[in-house]
Amino acid sequence: MKKLRTFFALLTAASIFTSCAGGETAETVGTDPVETDTTTVETEDIYTDLPTGDFGGEELVFANETESSNWAILLLDAETINGEVMNDAVYNRNRLVEDRLNIRIRCESFDNSYQFRDTVSRNVLSGDDPYDVYDLNANLSAPLILDGNFIPIGELSLDIDKPWWNKTVMDSLTYNGKTYSLAGDISIMLWEASLCFMFNRTMSDNLGLDDHYDLVREGRWTLDAANETMKMAANDVNSDGIADVGDDYGLTANLRLMSYLMIASGETITGVDEEGLPYFDGLTPRMSDVFDKIYSYFFDTNDVFISERVKFTDTSKNWHSIFIDGQALYFFEPIGSNMELRDSPFEFGFLPLPKYDEEQEDYITPIIHFAHTMHITTARGADEMLSAALENLAAESYRTIRPAYFDSIIEGKRVQDDDTIEMFDIIFENRVMNPACIYDWGKITTIINNCGQTRDPNVASAIAEALPAIKASIQETIDFYSE
Numbered sequence: 001m002k003k004l005r006t007f008f009a010l011l012t013a014a015s016i017f018t019s020c021a022g023g024e025t026a027e028t029v030g031t032d033p034v035e036t037d038t039t040t041v042e043t044e045d046i047y048t049d050l051p052t053g054d055f056g057g058e059e060l061v062f063a064n065e066t067e068s069s070n071w072a073i074l075l076l077d078a079e080t081i082n083g084e085v086m087n088d089a090v091y092n093r094n095r096l097v098e099d100r101l102n103i104r105i106r107c108e109s110f111d112n113s114y115q116f117r118d119t120v121s122r123n124v125l126s127g128d129d130p131y132d133v134y135d136l137n138a139n140l141s142a143p144l145i146l147d148g149n150f151i152p153i154g155e156l157s158l159d160i161d162k163p164w165w166n167k168t169v170m171d172s173l174t175y176n177g178k179t180y181s182l183a184g185d186i187s188i189m190l191w192e193a194s195l196c197f198m199f200n201r202t203m204s205d206n207l208g209l210d211d212h213y214d215l216v217r218e219g220r221w222t223l224d225a226a227n228e229t230m231k232m233a234a235n236d237v238n239s240d241g242i243a244d245v246g247d248d249y250g251l252t253a254n255l256r257l258m259s260y261l262m263i264a265s266g267e268t269i270t271g272v273d274e275e276g277l278p279y280f281d282g283l284t285p286r287m288s289d290v291f292d293k294i295y296s297y298f299f300d301t302n303d304v305f306i307s308e309r310v311k312f313t314d315t316s317k318n319w320h321s322i323f324i325d326g327q328a329l330y331f332f333e334p335i336g337s338n339m340e341l342r343d344s345p346f347e348f349g350f351l352p353l354p355k356y357d358e359e360q361e362d363y364i365t366p367i368i369h370f371a372h373t374m375h376i377t378t379a380r381g382a383d384e385m386l387s388a389a390l391e392n393l394a395a396e397s398y399r400t401i402r403p404a405y406f407d408s409i410i411e412g413k414r415v416q417d418d419d420t421i422e423m424f425d426i427i428f429e430n431r432v433m434n435p436a437c438i439y440d441w442g443k444i445t446t447i448i449n450n451c452g453q454t455r456d457p458n459v460a461s462a463i464a465e466a467l468p469a470i471k472a473s474i475q476e477t478i479d480f481y482s483e
Contacts, residue, residue: 072336129379164398181373185397192336193371233329234303253332265356442470
């Protein structure tokens with residue numbers, strides 16, 4: 001709890017500094033002082049060296065998915081103030097940077113992400129790109145990277161070590177010292193896309209379960225612990241002997257649960273060699289052990305509702321509605337999906353994904369593979385305006401958008417007590433974006449997930465059969481990054 005509360009106070013203090021980039025004081029939407037217990041907060045003006053310039057009214061255009069997402073906040077621009085915290089924070093940020101650099105910012109949205117992807121290829125082929133920055137699903141951007149559509153981020157004049165850039169994510173997508181994906185606070189989607197277990201606290205209390213938050217604090221929130229509680233929650237309510245929409249479940253999820261629980265258990269699936277390039281030589285003994293445990297607890301059972309596996313005649317039910325209707329103890333989804341729970345009739349909370357065992361030191365939070373990263377095409381290229389605008393937008397996001405999100409969205413709309421704030425602290429502490437899930441070389445993660453879906457425990461055989469295709473696909477990535 002102290003980390004996030006200290007973070008709020010740090011951002012509040014930092015926001016009062018006057019920027020040397022033009023003398024104006026940044027907006028402080030959502031940055032009211034927050035209690036920090038006995039923690040001493042020291043601040044420094046990290047904004048003094050932001051790039052400046054007068055770019056004569058030049059336009060900066062973002063391309064993005066439609067902003068009407070039902071699970072994540074994608075907003076990159078706002079037309080006017082409307083009283084909504086995030087809308088107003090984004091509006092104020094953009095207008096401030098516009099005035100500072102004498103530019104104009106706007107965003108064009110695409111309703112279909114695949115249409116969005118195809119637009120990149122067409123614009124690069126034409127040699128004339130009307131968009132400066134593409135905020136694109138990471139898994140859709142991967143093949144576009146390998147086709148040579150984007151410039152390396154190193155061509156931009158950015159200070160990647162500043163806290164408003166997500167260096168952990170960019171490092172995980174870096175091979176041979178090159179990355180083509182920009183990640184930072186310009187968009188808050190990477191926070192929204194962090195995977196977790198939401199849980200029904202009312203059901204937990206009614207079952208007399210141990211305090212989940214104590215399990216997390218004490219390092220006892222493991223696959224074994226989750227298995228025990230799921231068995232206690234699962235119930236054949238209508239006594240018909242089959243798993244159906246009338247029953248209660250320990251967990252509701254989709255088949256991606258398998259690969260992401262493996263990552264949360266400390267597996268990276270693929271590796272990086274000494275030259276900084278990806279490799280995969282087959283399942284390791286530990287990887288097989290991790291798969292077997294997850295398979296036994298979460299897939300080879302009727303205690304868990306896996307959406308792609310269970311085909312019910314009642315199409316009004318899915319893995320979301322099962323949880324929303326109070327029929328499951330846990331719900332596996334990105335944090336942003338809890339927007340659906342705002343009017344929930346039961347109390348709910350948030351947990352990191354369980355560790356493999358108590359020997360595992362940290363809770364690991366995967367970021368889902370279709371989270372957005374930003375890209376600049378070779379047709380657009382890098383220049384001074386683009387670099388200055390991105391650095392200033394990211395910095396002002398760190399100064400105002402982040403605290404607005406955490407203070408008003410996380411604390412205000414989705415969190416029901418201080419203990420849950422502490423859980424967010426743990427969830428956000430060790431977030432990773434896994435390239436095996438993004439590139440899915442030779443369908444490697446698809447194969448692993450499908451073994452769970454079809455209740456096939458022979459993952460080693462499935463991977464061995466696909467190994468030539470997996471290696472050939474990885475070799476294409478190696479060839480591109482070795483150029």
